[in-house]
Amino acid sequence: MSDGYTARFPQRLRVLFAVASVVVSGSILVFTAKASYSPAAAVAVVLIAVQAAGFWWLGGRPAPAATVVLAAGAGMQVLYPVFGPGLAFVALCTYAWLRPAARTWWILAAAVAAASGPAVARGRWDLAGLWAGAALLAWSWGAWARARGARRVAERRRAVLEERARIARELHDVLSHTVSVMVVQAAAADDIFDLDPVRAREGLRRTEQAGREALAELRHFLRTVRGDEDKGDEDGDGAADEPQPRLSDLDRLAATMRESGLDVSVVWEGDGAAPAGVQVGAYRIVREALTNTLRHAGASRAEVLVRVAGDEVMVRVRDDGAGGGGSAVKDGHGLLGMRERAGLLGGSLRAGRRPDGGFEVEAHLPLRGTP
Known part of the structure; x- marks a missing residue:
């Protein structure tokens, strides 16, 4: 179900997120592993690279990319509990912003499992509860940001539709009377053209005058819509603005x-x-x-x-x-x-x-x- 809002994750943000994930995770790994080689450190390096790739693809393929980030984050927590699920929360928040709330419940459940699972495995129920609450907060933040963006888009669309409706009604007010009179007078002139040419010509002259009035009102209306009502006549035909009726x-x-x-x-x-x-x-x-x-x-x-x-x-x-x-x-x-x-x-x-x-x-x- 779509909410009519399209969130875009620009390339510069994808680069920033990917680089930041490498810097943060790499720094933690260096201080944790003491710069010594071990199979766990090698696996962590691979997971850091995979996580960075997930952030890079988050804009184009958010669902699989967010899943990759969550899985890599959970793997690093298993290897080194000090990592924590912070980057997973960033991915969760971003995904909740990129997609409608009704389509992001699964990623919230997956984030809770990925963030709290390693803590549960270690028997740290207090920490597991903390991570579950933090996951809900991250998802709520992303959903709120999307809702705010969708509301702004809806307000802009509503303003455009209201302005179009206003212009349509104003055009109706400006033209319907004069055009109706022109149609009636032209039909009357046609009916009597052969029997009374003089009266027919008078009707045509009145039709012409009504047309000129309609053009003058239309020019005034268009200048009002453009916001340059105070400018002089730009049509070059020397027609003066008609005064407002009283x-x-x-x-x-x-x-x-x-x-x-x-x-x-x-x-x-x-x-x-x-x-x-x-x-x-x-x-x-x-x-x-x-x-x-x-x-x-x-x-x-x-x-x-x-x-x-x-x-x-x-x-x-x-x-x-x-x-x-x-x-x-x-x-x-x-x-x-x-x-x-x-x-x-x-x-x-x-x-x-x-x-x-x-x-x-x-x-x-x-x-x-x-x-």
Whole structure:
């Protein structure tokens, strides 16, 4: 079972571990064997070399390499108890870091046997218990290091996925309304092109204007994503940045929707002032709601209520569609984007079918604590 994390044991660490094992084990052997030749010393030299090779191969073939290190360490303890299982614990910890915890239980059992076995054979149960506890600690340390690395990778992946989802929703907010209007106006122009060329051309001009607005909003969005929103226009076409929409632009939005066949009225209540950030959020919520109405509800009329009073801005969009809001709910991006936009401003949004027919979207956005 994989945890989605890949730990890499670089060559420089493999060299370091192999050389360190030779230096440490060789030094102990020299002081223990008094530099005198014996069959046990010769075997120990071979085991030291084998152990170093195991550390070298730990990155590429961790399971057999760790087994070799544990076996060589146990053999050296049998020949010279003073060696101890320290290097075996290093191999155990490294293996627990290289592989998921569910696949390393066997190496923990093998390490306990290799570290405590020679002590048990000598009747040193106290030492055997100490080595068993040290093996568990080494395995836990390696497993903890892997879990931390896996958590960091998961967090980075989640951040990437969240950013992709945010960009998708923002693109939906930026383009869905204008493109929907363009499609409706182009279809209407095509229907009347032979009967009334003048009106058809007017519809095409409105389609062209909507396309230009979509390009301007897309350029602004892309600069925001790249983090260079303050830079000037780099496209060389002399197009100026469109200002961020405000509540006062809702009348113009309603006129555009009326030209697309949806009769939209805007009702204003209250005379308070709203911060720019709240106005942008409220405008985009209304625009998305009207776009869903135009695309899904099959409605002929829609009413927008804007109330700026007390400590909040309330916007409400009602249509007379035949339950078309259900399609908008299934759309996913539209309502989710509106709810997230309201939430970012510290507000709330409610959407659903009306008892007397049609669909309603209502958002409450606080005036305080917003830019």
